[in-house]
Amino acid sequence: MEVLVLISFTLLLIHPGISKVTLRPVTGECSDFTNTSCEQCLENVSCLWCFVGKRCMKYPVESIVPHNSTCPLRQARWGVCWVNFEFLIIAMSVVGGLILLPLVCCCCYCCCKKKVCCCCKKKFHGRDEEDVRLAKQHEERMQQRKERRAGKKAQYDEIRKKYGLIQDSDHPYSRFENE
Known part of the structure; x- marks a missing residue:
């Protein structure tokens, strides 16, 4: 009824x-x-x-x-x-659909914006974890690159000192310059 x-x-x-x-x-x-x-x-x-x-x-x-x-x-x-x-x-089906569609869209939009919805949580949460992991890997690579550069620079400086290419006052075999 x-x-x-x-x-x-x-x-x-x-x-x-x-x-x-x-x-x-x-x-x-x-x-x-x-x-x-x-x-x-x-x-x-x-x-x-x-x-x-x-x-x-x-x-x-x-x-x-x-x-x-x-x-x-x-x-x-x-x-x-x-x-x-x-x-x-x-007619009632169309009117009902026109009423329900905006309500469902609004609820999904609000839930995803607040990260309350389970599908949105996984999407955003997974993306955040991936971004953190990539940033950590990037930092590790940068640190390794700096260490390699410092090691190579120290090695090149030793070679330069040995052959007198760097002016060092306490090196016994320094290059003589004509003045």
């Missing part, structure tokens, strides 16, 4: 010009309105009008959507007479 009220409320939202629809409690059986008019049948929210045979029947709430054997969807009316049930289902 709650589904029926929700569907009628959604129908009223879709088309605000509908003011004739009155949702009143059941005062009689839906079958009492068979062979009358669609408007009289649908005054009761629990009734479904079928143009095939001009039948008014109780809405099958167990299955939500009436089965084709009960009444073809193109011929079934519920809530208002000018909208067939097939169009009503499609």
Whole structure:
């Protein structure tokens, strides 16, 4: 029954010009309105009008959507007479999707921004660990490069001192310069 009220409320939202629809409690059986008019049948929210045979029947709430054997969807009316049930289902699905899609997108965006979502945590967390590891490797390589340069410089300086290419006052074999 709650589904029926929700569907009628959604129908009223879709088309605000509908003011004739009155949702009143059941005062009689839906079958009492068979062979009358669609408007009289649908005054009761629990009734479904079928143009095939001009039948008014109780809405099958167990299955939500009436089965084709009960009444073809193109011929079934519920809530208002000018909208067939097939169009009503499609319209409500589109409206529901248009409402849910922005909500889901907004929730995913907010969760990923705050890094609360499990998929975003792994993505960002894994990237941070990888960046830290790469930075550590870069620093280690730079340190090794500096040590190699210092070792080579010390070795070259020893060779220069040995052959007198560096002016060193305490070296006994320094080069004589002509003055």
